[in-house]
Amino acid sequence: YHSQTVILPIICAILTGCYATRNLSEQKTLKTFSEKSYECRFIGKNTIIVDGRMSEPCWGKAAPMHNFMTAGPNPVSAKYHTTVKMLWDNHFLYAAFHCSNDQIISSGQHRDDEIWNGESAELLICPQGADNPYFEIDVNPSNIVYDSYIHSWKWEDLFVNWKKWALAYNASAITAVSIFFSDDKKPIGWCAEIAIPFSSINRKPHENEQWLFNAARAAVKDDKTIEFSSWGPTGGDFHRPFTFPRLVFLKR
Numbered sequence: 031y032h033s034q035t036v037i038l039p040i041i042c043a044i045l046t047g048c049y050a051t052r053n054l055s056e057q058k059t060l061k062t063f064s065e066k067s068y069e070c071r072f073i074g075k076n077t078i079i080v081d082g083r084m085s086e087p088c089w090g091k092a093a094p095m096h097n098f099m100t101a102g103p104n105p106v107s108a109k110y111h112t113t114v115k116m117l118w119d120n121h122f123l124y125a126a127f128h129c130s131n132d133q134i135i136s137s138g139q140h141r142d143d144e145i146w147n148g149e150s151a152e153l154l155i156c157p158q159g160a161d162n163p164y165f166e167i168d169v170n171p172s173n174i175v176y177d178s179y180i181h182s183w184k185w186e187d188l189f190v191n192w193k194k195w196a197l198a199y200n201a202s203a204i205t206a207v208s209i210f211f212s213d214d215k216k217p218i219g220w221c222a223e224i225a226i227p228f229s230s231i232n233r234k235p236h237e238n239e240q241w242l243f244n245a246a247r248a249a250v251k252d253d254k255t256i257e258f259s260s261w262g263p264t265g266g267d268f269h270r271p272f273t274f275p276r277l278v279f280l281k282r
Contacts, residue, residue: 060240061159062160063273064262064276068093068275068278070279070280071092072117073088080205081208083223089115089117092116095116101259101266102258108249108259109251110129110130110247110249112247114126116277122227122228125226126224127224129151129222130219132217134220135254136171136174139174141176144176145176146168148248150169151168151222152245154243156241156274160183160242160272165177165231166178167224169224170207172207173206177196178196179199180192181195201227203226203227205225207223237281238278240277241277243275245261
């Protein structure tokens with residue numbers, strides 16, 4: 031297929047934070063109901079240029095996450111296919127989403143709008159366990175970013191505070207998006223590439239350290255409703271960190 035690329039890098043305001051200094055021997059095993067884990071491979075400095083293309087050879091060495099399951103109490107295989115890969119270096123956590131769909135519909139015009147009402151790729155990062163605050167970073171095909179530092183996963187807290195938490199947190203994520211077209215110029219999918227500085231999530235991982243995380247997707251269906259899916263099924267909405275898979279940082 032031919033690729034028409036929309037490259038709209040965004041560098042959000044940097045939130046200054048301190049790296050965690052615990053030794054590996056002091057790290058606790060984070061509890062989760064999920065049996066899934068993802069081995070995140072280490073790469074060299076300046077290996078990835080965030081352009082929405084995933085053209086660097088190192089992406090070929092990253093394990094793919096696929097077989098997303100729908101949100102809700104009775105998850106089934108998602109109709110709209112999503113593949114996610116992740117890598118890391120000394121400064122950034124990288125994620126790349128490849129999202130299949132024959133209609134690319136975005137929602138929102140400004141940062142921290144409700145972009146999940148259209149096509150969007152969502153990464154939830156929980157470095158310190160399900161009982162602690164966690165981070166959400168979303169991107170849509172128009173390269174609009176929603177990012178938030180979520181203080182509580184409980185619905186009553188999210189309902190009241192989600193916008194306040196999003197506006198108060200400015201991740202320094204670098205993002206870029208590509209839209210893919212078939213030979214007859216019809217859209218067939220899109221790719222979002224994200225680089226998240228560890229400084230913006232207040233923690234730099236050690237080798238073999240484990241966090242909790244999930245990769246999620248909002249896909250616009252033919253009837254213009256949304257199919258929500260994630261790599262780690264939650265049995266409900268996306269904000270259930272006690273169901274998140276493990277993210278294992280490897281250097282070998």
